[in-house]
Amino acid sequence: MALTSSLEIGNNVAKITLAGRLDASTAQQFRDLVDQAAAKKVKAVALLLTNLEYMASAGLRVIVFARQKMGAAVKLYVVGSQPVVQETIEVSGFSQAVTLMPAYDAATIEK
Amino acid sequence: MDTRIDVYPTHEIAGYPVRAGRPLPFGATLVPGGVNFSIFSRHATACSLVLFEKGATEPLAELPFPAEFRIGDVFCMIVFGLDVEEIEYGYRMDGPFDPARGHRFDKTKILSDPHARLLAGRNVWGAEPDWSAPYPHRARIAFDDFDWQGDRSPGIPLEDLVIYELHVRSFTQHPSSEVKNRGTYAGLAEKIPYLKELGVNCVELMPIFEFDEFENSRVNQETGERLLNYWGYSTVGFFAPKAGFAATGRLGMQMDELKTLVRQLHEAGIEVMLDVVFNHTAEGNENGPYISFRGLDNQAYYILTPEGYYYNFSGCGNTLNCNNPVVRAFVLDCLRYWAAEYHIDGFRFDLASILGRDLQGAPLANPPLLESLAYDPILSKCKLVAEAWDAGGLYQVGSFPAYGRWAEWNGRFRDDIRKFLKGDTGLAGAVATRVLGSADLYGWNQRGPTASINFVTCHDGFTLHDLVAYNGKHNEANGEQNRDGSNDNESWNCGWEGESSDEGVLTLRRRQMKNAIAMLLVSNGVPMLLAGDEFARTQYGNNNNYCHDTELSWIDWNRQKAFPDLHRFVQKMIAFRRAHPVLRPTRHLTGEVSSASGLPQVSFHGTRAWQADFSPQSRVLAYLLDGAQAKGGTVPDATLYIAFNMYWEPLTFELPFPPATTRWHVFANTGCPSPDDIFAPGEEPELPQQDAILVGGRSVLILVAR
Numbered sequence: 001m002a003l004t005s006s007l008e009i010g011n012n013v014a015k016i017t018l019a020g021r022l023d024a025s026t027a028q029q030f031r032d033l034v035d036q037a038a039a040k041k042v043k044a045v046a047l048l049l050t051n052l053e054y055m056a057s058a059g060l061r062v063i064v065f066a067r068q069k070m071g072a073a074v075k076l077y078v079v080g081s082q083p084v085v086q087e088t089i090e091v092s093g094f095s096q097a098v099t100l101m102p103a104y105d106a107a108t109i110e111k
Numbered sequence: 112m113d114t115r116i117d118v119y120p121t122h123e124i125a126g127y128p129v130r131a132g133r134p135l136p137f138g139a140t141l142v143p144g145g146v147n148f149s150i151f152s153r154h155a156t157a158c159s160l161v162l163f164e165k166g167a168t169e170p171l172a173e174l175p176f177p178a179e180f181r182i183g184d185v186f187c188m189i190v191f192g193l194d195v196e197e198i199e200y201g202y203r204m205d206g207p208f209d210p211a212r213g214h215r216f217d218k219t220k221i222l223s224d225p226h227a228r229l230l231a232g233r234n235v236w237g238a239e240p241d242w243s244a245p246y247p248h249r250a251r252i253a254f255d256d257f258d259w260q261g262d263r264s265p266g267i268p269l270e271d272l273v274i275y276e277l278h279v280r281s282f283t284q285h286p287s288s289e290v291k292n293r294g295t296y297a298g299l300a301e302k303i304p305y306l307k308e309l310g311v312n313c314v315e316l317m318p319i320f321e322f323d324e325f326e327n328s329r330v331n332q333e334t335g336e337r338l339l340n341y342w343g344y345s346t347v348g349f350f351a352p353k354a355g356f357a358a359t360g361r362l363g364m365q366m367d368e369l370k371t372l373v374r375q376l377h378e379a380g381i382e383v384m385l386d387v388v389f390n391h392t393a394e395g396n397e398n399g400p401y402i403s404f405r406g407l408d409n410q411a412y413y414i415l416t417p418e419g420y421y422y423n424f425s426g427c428g429n430t431l432n433c434n435n436p437v438v439r440a441f442v443l444d445c446l447r448y449w450a451a452e453y454h455i456d457g458f459r460f461d462l463a464s465i466l467g468r469d470l471q472g473a474p475l476a477n478p479p480l481l482e483s484l485a486y487d488p489i490l491s492k493c494k495l496v497a498e499a500w501d502a503g504g505l506y507q508v509g510s511f512p513a514y515g516r517w518a519e520w521n522g523r524f525r526d527d528i529r530k531f532l533k534g535d536t537g538l539a540g541a542v543a544t545r546v547l548g549s550a551d552l553y554g555w556n557q558r559g560p561t562a563s564i565n566f567v568t569c570h571d572g573f574t575l576h577d578l579v580a581y582n583g584k585h586n587e588a589n590g591e592q593n594r595d596g597s598n599d600n601e602s603w604n605c606g607w608e609g610e611s612s613d614e615g616v617l618t619l620r621r622r623q624m625k626n627a628i629a630m631l632l633v634s635n636g637v638p639m640l641l642a643g644d645e646f647a648r649t650q651y652g653n654n655n656n657y658c659h660d661t662e663l664s665w666i667d668w669n670r671q672k673a674f675p676d677l678h679r680f681v682q683k684m685i686a687f688r689r690a691h692p693v694l695r696p697t698r699h700l701t702g703e704v705s706s707a708s709g710l711p712q713v714s715f716h717g718t719r720a721w722q723a724d725f726s727p728q729s730r731v732l733a734y735l736l737d738g739a740q741a742k743g744g745t746v747p748d749a750t751l752y753i754a755f756n757m758y759w760e761p762l763t764f765e766l767p768f769p770p771a772t773t774r775w776h777v778f779a780n781t782g783c784p785s786p787d788d789i790f791a792p793g794e795e796p797e798l799p800q801q802d803a804i805l806v807g808g809r810s811v812l813i814l815v816a817r
Contacts, residue, residue, distance in 0.1 A: 024194065025197075028194070057362045057363050057364050058196040060362075060367075061196070061256065064258065068256070077449070087358075090357045091292060091295075091297040091371075092357050092359050092362075093257075093367050093368065093371025093374065096257055096258065096260060
């Protein structure tokens with residue numbers, strides 16, 4: 001199964017929605033959205049992963065790329081990730097670079 | 112503004128745009144637009160880069176290096192447009208097959224890059240490998256994008272270190288560990304609060320360089336158990352972390368997981384030391400497999416007999432040619448990499464004496480590799496610890512070439528303490544030397560007590576519990592009719608061999624374990640504990656547990672509940688060591704008398720104060736450490752009185768006077784049942800009678816003057 005992705009920008013937040021499988025063959029698609037979001041000078045990026053079933057290391061590398069591309073001032077949220085995806089983020093140490101959140105919390109993200 | 116093009120393809124090979132590469136650094140390195148591949152071989156006549164799709168058996172492409180891509184003995188090439196996440200690579204080398212001259216080239220083999228920072232092929236621990244795979248240990252391209260978040264080494268002085276030796280898988284593989292990711296780096300990270308509470312400040316990880324747990328695997332005919340290369344003292348990839356120890360190994364994210372562990376340990380104030388094995392490789396002798404070195408340049412990498420066979424100073428089939436300048440540079444590169452990229456704080460070198468042998472195997476007076484490591488600018492803050500002997504008969508405890516840097520596993524400490532502990536006579540003098548940092552070994556050359564890594568138990572040999580529960584080894588499960596493993600254990604079973612339900616035996620064992628822990632943690636030098644000894648881990652008498660991926664190896668955390676008093680004792684002893692700088696000198700103590708206290712730095716006593724018994728019949732030693740002279744009088748500390756009664760009957764010890772205005776308080780007395788066997792530092796009860804005390808048989812007493 002491939003990756004479907006979309007980017008939506010509003011209230012200084014870039015929402016990137018990913019569904020399906022994020023692996024080496026689809027990571028570029030995700031990366032392009034990160035590039036677009038970075039060009040818009042947002043204050044926060046929210047990755048909406050409720051329907052993301054699998055994330056390979058290539059996908060995690062894009063999260064690292066996003067962190068670097070956005071700079072330390074931009075908050076990075078990982079929203080609604082499935083247990084297997086969340087586990088990977090935590091064990092590999094990327095949870096330090098992002099804020100994990102079960103559901104989109106506008107009060108926190110858009111403050 | 113357009114990005115200026117710096118590097119561009121000049122050739123096309125096998126459909127890939129390429130150009131001549133850079134010889135340094137060795138290995139596969141990401142460069143703008145491509146990957147720089149660089150590999151050394153002096154004697155190869157030709158070399159190809161072999162590319163694979165991830166996991167594929169058949170190569171995707173083979174790119175022969177044109178002659179002009181070879182600089183000196185280095186083949187180097189930049190390949191553009193590779194999907195770096197998706198490929199694996201190896202090398203095919205052509206050259207002479209002439210074993211008598213040391214050459215074993217075989218162009219039918221695909222060889223792993225010795226500088227590979229990421230290796231696939233053993234991604235999940237214990238998963239049966241495909242034995243027919245032509246290229247089992249597959250090099251991958253690594254990323255350097257880990258975010259260390261300002262991490263730095265805790266920088267703990269050697270004298271303040273309390274080392275805790277553990278095997279990553281054994282530590283949390285048992286279900287009783289109650290961690291989410293059992294047997295992994297992530298699982299170990301979940302146990303950091305436990306380590307902090309125990310008080311250790313350095314973990315020494317048994318080998319975590321990629322190894323093959325299936326190397327020489329066999330089935331024990333009697334038990335049906337599959338025996339593995341469980342410990343991993345046989346390196347496949349010197350730059351690659353063991354993937355099977357990572358919960359994320361199947362994703363190829365072991366680098367991130369291990370770095371995360373290091374970062375979290377550092378946050379908790381705990382250093383990380385790696386047990387590194389440079390004495391030999393996993394390629395075995397002339398009958399072993401081609402993994403990398405043998406096919407890259409056998410003659411350069413191994414110490415060979417004049418007939419071209421492998422010298423076996425390691426006991427493992429071959430010996431790495433560590434003082435060949437190329438190999439020396441490889442070892443240095445490797446350690447620098449771990450220090451710089453993984454923030455590793457120290458290294459313990461397995462069979463380190465091999466590192467001091469010359470190209471023919473003879474011991475060198477001034478081994479260049481050891482000197483290079485000692486003076487290296489990148490390793491300058493790393494602890495360097497030698498296992499100062501090898502399997503070829505070199506024993507250098509006390510004489511390892513140190514260059515002011517190297518410490519040693521002090522095998523004599525272990526042996527003397529064990530003999531004294533079991534009640535051998537005539538050891539009071541030796542033990543006095545050992546507990547004061549072995550001046551006989553490390554005093555004459557100004558190395559100081561911190562050159563001595565003190566230990567009673569380590570992964571090799573009995574656990575602490577088994578040291579007091581078995582007279583002899585019980586290695587039947589290893590499938591060699593109990594022939595393997597050391598026979599010199601200096602152990603004593605306290606009256607019954609093995610598991611016992613006799614209260615008298617069990618009580619004595621508990622006390623003996625506490626005695627050993629007390630002696631270890633009051634000793635000058637650097638103490639090392641074996642993981643699990645703090646709650647009496649047992650291997651049921653197995654003293655060579657290298658091959659068991661079973662409960663024989665895994666730490667059973669239920670025992671913490673069965674031995675709460677021992678755990679508490681260890682914790683308090685560590686706290687005591689931390690509280691008293693007088694136990695942690697950087698110079699050997701002498702009899703120098705302080706004008707402030709009127710006491711010598713150290714004085715010896717027996718059952719009579721000021722009269723030590725160093726006779727051949729003695730089983731007793733007591734000594735007084737002058738707190739006024741702690742660290743040369745630069746820090747205030749209490750005066751301590753420590754008595755070892757290894758005689759089986761209680762003895763009355765006449766006490767020296769405590770310093771003026773102070774009184775003796777009891778910190779520890781292993782003869783008392785818990786909780787009166789030990790107290791929190793600062794909360795010790797006052798001794799009612801100040802001039803003498805009855806010390807139980809086989810007991811340790813520690814008094815504090817305050």
